[in-house]
Amino acid sequence: MPLIVGAIALVWLALSTTHMVGPKEQGIVTTFGKYSRTIAPGVSLTAPWPIESVAVVDVTSIKRDSIPEGEGEKLMLTSDRNLVDISYLVRWNINNLKLYSFQLADPDQTVKEVAEAAMRASIAEVPLTEAMGGAGRATIEQNVRNRMQAVLDAYRAGVLIQGVEIKKADPPAKVIDAFQKVTVAQQDAQRELTNAQAWALQVTAQAQGAAAEFDKVYGQYKLAPEVTRRRLYYETMERVLANNDKVIIAAPGVTTYLPLPQIAKKAPPATEGGTQ
Amino acid sequence: MNDNFAQRIWEDNKPAVIAVIVAIVGVLSVVTVVPETEQAVVVRFGEPVRVFNRFRPSADFGSTGAGLVFRIPIAERLVRIDKRVLSVDMERQQVLSTDQQRIEVDAYARFRIIDPVRMVRSAGTTERVGEQLQPILSSVLRQELGKRTFQSLLTAERGQAMKNIRQGLDQEAREYGVQVIDVRIKRADLPDGTPLESAFARMSAAREQEASTIIAQGQRNAQIIRAEAQATASKIYADAFNKDPVFYDFYRAMQSYVVTFANPKNTGQSTMMLSPDSDYLRQFKGKANP
Numbered sequence: 001m002p003l004i005v006g007a008i009a010l011v012w013l014a015l016s017t018t019h020m021v022g023p024k025e026q027g028i029v030t031t032f033g034k035y036s037r038t039i040a041p042g043v044s045l046t047a048p049w050p051i052e053s054v055a056v057v058d059v060t061s062i063k064r065d066s067i068p069e070g071e072g073e074k075l076m077l078t079s080d081r082n083l084v085d086i087s088y089l090v091r092w093n094i095n096n097l098k099l100y101s102f103q104l105a106d107p108d109q110t111v112k113e114v115a116e117a118a119m120r121a122s123i124a125e126v127p128l129t130e131a132m133g134g135a136g137r138a139t140i141e142q143n144v145r146n147r148m149q150a151v152l153d154a155y156r157a158g159v160l161i162q163g164v165e166i167k168k169a170d171p172p173a174k175v176i177d178a179f180q181k182v183t184v185a186q187q188d189a190q191r192e193l194t195n196a197q198a199w200a201l202q203v204t205a206q207a208q209g210a211a212a213e214f215d216k217v218y219g220q221y222k223l224a225p226e227v228t229r230r231r232l233y234y235e236t237m238e239r240v241l242a243n244n245d246k247v248i249i250a251a252p253g254v255t256t257y258l259p260l261p262q263i264a265k266k267a268p269p270a271t272e273g274g275t276q
Numbered sequence: 277m278n279d280n281f282a283q284r285i286w287e288d289n290k291p292a293v294i295a296v297i298v299a300i301v302g303v304l305s306v307v308t309v310v311p312e313t314e315q316a317v318v319v320r321f322g323e324p325v326r327v328f329n330r331f332r333p334s335a336d337f338g339s340t341g342a343g344l345v346f347r348i349p350i351a352e353r354l355v356r357i358d359k360r361v362l363s364v365d366m367e368r369q370q371v372l373s374t375d376q377q378r379i380e381v382d383a384y385a386r387f388r389i390i391d392p393v394r395m396v397r398s399a400g401t402t403e404r405v406g407e408q409l410q411p412i413l414s415s416v417l418r419q420e421l422g423k424r425t426f427q428s429l430l431t432a433e434r435g436q437a438m439k440n441i442r443q444g445l446d447q448e449a450r451e452y453g454v455q456v457i458d459v460r461i462k463r464a465d466l467p468d469g470t471p472l473e474s475a476f477a478r479m480s481a482a483r484e485q486e487a488s489t490i491i492a493q494g495q496r497n498a499q500i501i502r503a504e505a506q507a508t509a510s511k512i513y514a515d516a517f518n519k520d521p522v523f524y525d526f527y528r529a530m531q532s533y534v535v536t537f538a539n540p541k542n543t544g545q546s547t548m549m550l551s552p553d554s555d556y557l558r559q560f561k562g563k564a565n566p
C-alpha cells in the first residue's frame with residue numbers, strides 16, 4: 001500500500017517539476033499566482049504544483065489575423081467620401097510573454113480591434129484612387145503597421161506587429177460596373193490611339209515612298225531631260241492606249257460617228273435568265 | 277475496489293484523516309492565491325479594509341504583491357477584481373455631424389481599475405463597471421462627434437476628438453475608480469439606406485464621367501496624331517516636288533493617266549479618240565523631226 005502511494009507521489013513530482021519547452025516556446029512560471037520567471041526553450045525544473053505552475057506559450061510563430069474573416073464585403077470610407085471594399089491580413093507575434101500574459105484581458109481580440117481602428121483611420125486619410133492603387137497601398141500598409149504598434153505599445157501589450165498586408169482593395173460590388181466602364185474606356189482610347197499611330201505611319205511611309213520615287217526619276221530626268229521626258233510619255237501612252245479602244249479621227253472637220261455596236265459590245269451582257 | 281481501499285484507509289486512520297481534512301479547510305480559509313491578473317479587496321463585515329496586489333504603474337510583474345495572501349476566516353471576504361486592461365464596446369450608434377450627415381459609429385474604450393476600493397463601493401463587480409461605462413461612452417462620444425463636420429470625422433481631426441472623448445469619459449469613470457486608457461473608433465460608416473445608396477450613386481456617376489472623358493481624350497489624341505501625320509506627309513511631298521514643279525506636273529499627269537485609263541481592274545472601258553495631229557501620233561506622218 002505505501003508503495004502505491006509512493007509511486008503516485010513520485011509520478012506527480014516528476015510530471016509537475018520537469019517541463020519541456022519547445023524551441024519556439026517560452027514558459028511563464030508563477031509561484032502561488034505570482035510571476036516568478038520566464039523559462040527559455042529546453043528542460044526546466046520547477047517546484048511541484050500547486051506551489052509553482054507553468055504556462056507554456058508559442059511566442060515566435062507568426063499569428064495571422066485575416067480581417068474580415070470569410071469573404072464578406074468590408075466597406076471603408078476614404079477621404080473623398082467614397083467607399084472601398086478592403087480585406088487585409090495582420091501578422092504578429094509575442095515579443096514579451098510576460099506583458100502578453102498579464103497586461104491585457106484579451107490580447108488576441110485587442111490586436112484585431114486595434115487593427116480595425118488603425119486600418120480605418122489610414123484609409124480615411126487617402127482618396128479612393130490611392131487606396132486602390134498599387135503605390136498607395138504600400139504606404140497604407142506601413143501606416144497601419146506603425147499605428148498599430150504605437151497603440152499596442154501604449155497598452156504595453158507585449159505584441160510585435162510583423163506586417164500588414166492589404167489583400168484586396170476593390171470598389172464596392174454595387175458600383176463595379178461603373179468602374180469597369182472606365183477600364184473599357186481606357187482600352188477603347190488606347191485602341192483609338194494605336195490605330196491613329198498605325199495610320200500615321202502608313203501615311204508618312206507612303207509620302208516618303210512617293211517622294212523617293214520622284215527623286216529617283218527626277219535624277220534621271222536631270223541627266224537627260226528631253227529623252228527621259230519623251231520616254232516616260234511614250235511608255236505611259238503605250239499602257240493607256242494598249243488597254244483601250246482607239247479611234248483616230250483622220251482629218252479635221254470630218255464628223256465621226258461613234259462605233260455604237262462596239263460600245264454595246266463592251267457593255268455588260270444582259271442577264272439571260274431575266275425572264276424566269 | 278477503490279471504494280474498498282478508501283474505506284479501509286478511512287476505517288484504519290479515522291482521526292488522522294479528519295485532522296488532515298480540517299487542516300486543509302483551515303489553511304484554505306486563511307490562505308488564498310491572488311494571481312498576477314487580479315487585485316483583491318478584503319472586505320470585513322461589508323467594509324473594504326485592504327487591497328492585495330493593487331495596480332501601481334511602476335511595479336513590474338513579480339514584485340506587485342500577487343501570490344499567497346492571508347485573511348481572517350469568516351469575518352473577511354475577498355472580492356477579486358481584474359487588474360488587466362479591460363475593454364468596453366459601445367453599441368453601434370448613429371451620430372449627426374454639424375453638416376447634417378448621418379454616420380454610424382462603432383467605438384471601444386480600454387480601461388483599467390486603478391482604485392479597487394472605490395470600485396467595490398460604487399459598482400461592486402468588474403462586469404458592472406463595464407455596464408456603467410457603456411452609456412457614458414455613448415453620450416460623451418455623441419456629444420463630441422456632433423460638434424464636428426463629416427469630413428473632419430473621417431480624417432486627422434479624429435485624433436483630437438478621440439482625446440477629448442477619452443478625457444470626458446475618464447473624468448466620469450474616476451467615480452468608479454477606473455482610468456480610461458484609450459478610446460478609439462473602430463468603424464465609421466454611412467448608414468444603410470439613403471446615405472449609402474447616394475454614395476454609391478455618386479461613385480458610379482463619377483466613374484461614368486471619367487469614362488466619357490477618357491474616350492473624348494482618346495479621340496482628341498488620335499485626331500492630333502492623324503493631323504500631324506498629314507502635315508508631315510504634305511511637307512515630304514512639297515519638299516520633293518518643289519525641286520521642279522513643271523516636271524512634277526508632267527510626271528504626276530503620267531501616273532494619273534495610267535491609274536485612270538490603264539487600270540488592270542477595268543481595262544478596255546474607254547475609247548480613245550486621237551487626232552493625227554496629236555503629239556503621240558506625230559511620227560505617224562513619217563516626217564522627219566522639225
